[in-house]
Amino acid sequence: MSTTMPTSRQRRLRTWAFWAVPVLLLLTPLATNAYTQFIINGMLISILVTLGFTLVIGNLGQLAFANTAFFGIGAYASAILSAKLGLPWIMTIPLAGALGALGGFLASSAALRGIRSYYLAIITLAFGELMRWAYLHTKPLTGGTDGLPLPRETMFGISLSDDTLKFYIFLAVTVVLVKATLNLLRSRFGRAVMAVRENEVATASLAIPTARVILTTFIWSGFVVGCAGALFARHVGHVFPESFGMLHLIASFAMVLVGGLGSVLGAVLGAVVLTALPEYLRAFPGMEELFFGLIVAAVLVAMPLGLASLLRRLSPIFVERYYREES
Amino acid sequence: MTELLHVNGLSVRFSGLTALDDVSFTLQEGAVRAVIGPNGAGKSTLFNAISGYVTPTSGTVHLKGQELTKLTPHEIAEQGVRRTFQNGGLFPELTVLENVLTGLHAQIEGSFLDILLGRSKALKSEAENIHRARELLKLMSMDHMADTRAGDLSGGQQRIVEIVRTVASDPPVLLLDEPAVGLSPVARAQMMEIIHRLAGEKGVGILLIEHAVELVMAAADRILVMAAGARIAEGTPEEIREDRAVLEAYLGHS
Numbered sequence: 056m057s058t059t060m061p062t063s064r065q066r067r068l069r070t071w072a073f074w075a076v077p078v079l080l081l082l083t084p085l086a087t088n089a090y091t092q093f094i095i096n097g098m099l100i101s102i103l104v105t106l107g108f109t110l111v112i113g114n115l116g117q118l119a120f121a122n123t124a125f126f127g128i129g130a131y132a133s134a135i136l137s138a139k140l141g142l143p144w145i146m147t148i149p150l151a152g153a154l155g156a157l158g159g160f161l162a163s164s165a166a167l168r169g170i171r172s173y174y175l176a177i178i179t180l181a182f183g184e185l186m187r188w189a190y191l192h193t194k195p196l197t198g199g200t201d202g203l204p205l206p207r208e209t210m211f212g213i214s215l216s217d218d219t220l221k222f223y224i225f226l227a228v229t230v231v232l233v234k235a236t237l238n239l240l241r242s243r244f245g246r247a248v249m250a251v252r253e254n255e256v257a258t259a260s261l262a263i264p265t266a267r268v269i270l271t272t273f274i275w276s277g278f279v280v281g282c283a284g285a286l287f288a289r290h291v292g293h294v295f296p297e298s299f300g301m302l303h304l305i306a307s308f309a310m311v312l313v314g315g316l317g318s319v320l321g322a323v324l325g326a327v328v329l330t331a332l333p334e335y336l337r338a339f340p341g342m343e344e345l346f347f348g349l350i351v352a353a354v355l356v357a358m359p360l361g362l363a364s365l366l367r368r369l370s371p372i373f374v375e376r377y378y379r380e381e382s
Numbered sequence: 383m384t385e386l387l388h389v390n391g392l393s394v395r396f397s398g399l400t401a402l403d404d405v406s407f408t409l410q411e412g413a414v415r416a417v418i419g420p421n422g423a424g425k426s427t428l429f430n431a432i433s434g435y436v437t438p439t440s441g442t443v444h445l446k447g448q449e450l451t452k453l454t455p456h457e458i459a460e461q462g463v464r465r466t467f468q469n470g471g472l473f474p475e476l477t478v479l480e481n482v483l484t485g486l487h488a489q490i491e492g493s494f495l496d497i498l499l500g501r502s503k504a505l506k507s508e509a510e511n512i513h514r515a516r517e518l519l520k521l522m523s524m525d526h527m528a529d530t531r532a533g534d535l536s537g538g539q540q541r542i543v544e545i546v547r548t549v550a551s552d553p554p555v556l557l558l559d560e561p562a563v564g565l566s567p568v569a570r571a572q573m574m575e576i577i578h579r580l581a582g583e584k585g586v587g588i589l590l591i592e593h594a595v596e597l598v599m600a601a602a603d604r605i606l607v608m609a610a611g612a613r614i615a616e617g618t619p620e621e622i623r624e625d626r627a628v629l630e631a632y633l634g635h636s
């Protein structure tokens with residue numbers, strides 16, 4: 056059973072397709088109303104959240120659930136830096152990413168002390184709950200239960216409450232981070248990440264510093280999700296502790312699985328589909344959660360490898376590999 | 383011939399059990415040294431101690447005069463002592479090509495930032511090493527399998543890909559833990575041919591754990607016989623064949 060690999064022509068097509076998606080998306084503000092734009096902006100954030108999550112649990116294979124903690128850290132960092140220090144919001148994005156990365160570093164230190172599988176799961180869940188407790192109990196900084204509003208701000212003379220402006224910024228950040236992550240995965244680094252998942256002992260025998268690979272993956276995951284947190288802070292305009300609880304974690308986990316564990320394409324598909332789905336389910340008031348759960352379950356039963364596996368079967372251009380052939 | 387590996391008084395104790403008991407030997411460039419002995423003799427433990435996976439209780443390992451004993455597994459591999467695993471160490475979800483590329487990890491240039499930003503330095507080195515990996519697969523007539531998932535290969539093919547991956551970086555020393563176990567006679571012969579070529583043409587010093595006595599006698603320059611963690615005999619295949627202690631401890635049983 057040999058995998059069908061994309062030919063060089065198909066690889067060029069894939070490169071085109073990759074860039075065509077964001078370019079076409081540039082036009083969406085022309086065709087959408089404010090509400091739809093708001094939903095699409097949320098999708099872009101979910102793509103980054105899911106991407107960071109799938110890197111750790113899918114590619115690296117570590118049962119770490121600190122993803123929502125990274126997200127909250129990024130969101131609060133952005134809100135606090137904007138509201139308390141008066142930093143322009145756009146500058147808080149990399150800083151939120153850096154603090155998310157610090158969260159990733161902390162989470163990885165558990166894995167590197169040999170805490171793995173269920174133990175890593177529970178300790179990273181505790182990390183998330185600890186962060187939520189911190190948001191609630193540092194009222195002067197975070198506003199506690201009242202949350203923290205972001206200050207009014209303009210960019211290029213346009214208010215940052217404008218969803219079209221936000222869309223262009225979110226899209227730029229998402230494209231840059233997805234592309235950078237693909238660069239990482241399609242390199243010796245991506246292979247090392249996969250190798251650690253497959254056989255950590257054998258990985259070390261190939262002169263691959265496994266501890267550094269684990270550390271770096273968590274840090275990059277934290278960075279991506281921390282940046283997403285900064286986008287989220289501006290997206291909703293007001294951060295509350297409840298946004299960063301178990302519900303968010305479970306929703307992100309569902310996006311990872313529905314898209315396909317350890318797949319960048321899957322992260323995008325899972326985030327887009329599961330962000331859009333509740334909007335369609337509004338037609339069934341009172342049944343939304345039930346239908347949502349049933350649909351997620353049905354997708355996972357029919358396609359255990361997620362929506363990305365469906366596309367892979369349609370065309371080799373969707374096959375994701377961990378090296379980069381010149382096209 | 384230069385001396386590559388120098389193992390001196392190596393011992394490993396696991397809470398009471400002496401798995402490796404004061405073992406010493408050297409390995410020369412281009413030499414094949416077999417390590418034989420019954421199950422539980424401590425052969426794999428010897429490999430684990432040399433490659434840094436278990437910490438020796440006492441003794442030292444040197445590669446070309448440089449001490450390896452306190453290094454971690456990936457550092458020892460980087461110094462040029464590479465190994466395979468008794469139970470197979472391939473990454474089943476990666477393709478054959480990707481598996482071989484993991485063996486070239488330390489050879490590929492470019493920092494994390496170079497990779498992240500897709501800088502040409504990293505891309506160029508990646509391309510060169512992909513080319514190299516394909517060439518290595520071609521040498522073993524495995525190039526048509528490059529895009530196959532490693533987990534889908536036959537047992538014999540997996541062993542060969544694991545060796546290609548392990549020698550991809552041209553290490554001076556290679557430790558093979560039962561590379562021919564479970565192989566068909568044809569695949570075994572191919573494996574022995576590969577071992578001969580690596581030692582004879584590339585000058586790799588090879589430590590080989592192997593159960594099949596006739597293969598060992600044919601492939602090895604020198605043989606180290608172990609039982610209960612200790613060395614019970616050492617010599618050329620002819621000498622070992624005549625050795626009474628060996629006959630009693632090992633060959634007598636098989």
Ligand SMILES: Nc1ncnc2c1ncn2[C@@H]1O[C@H](COP(=O)(O)OP(=O)(O)O)[C@@H](O)[C@H]1O
Pocket residue numbers: 396399401419420421422423424425426427428
């Ligand atoms: N990590 C370990 N912890 C405890 N005992 C071990 C460990 N590794 C090997 N042993 C024991 O050491 C002895 C030698 O094992 P091993 O080196 O695998 O033998 P061989 O490869 O010659 O069959 C056996 O009794 C084995 O059970």
Ligand SMILES: [Mg+2]
Pocket residue numbers: 425426427468
């Ligand atoms: Mg063994």
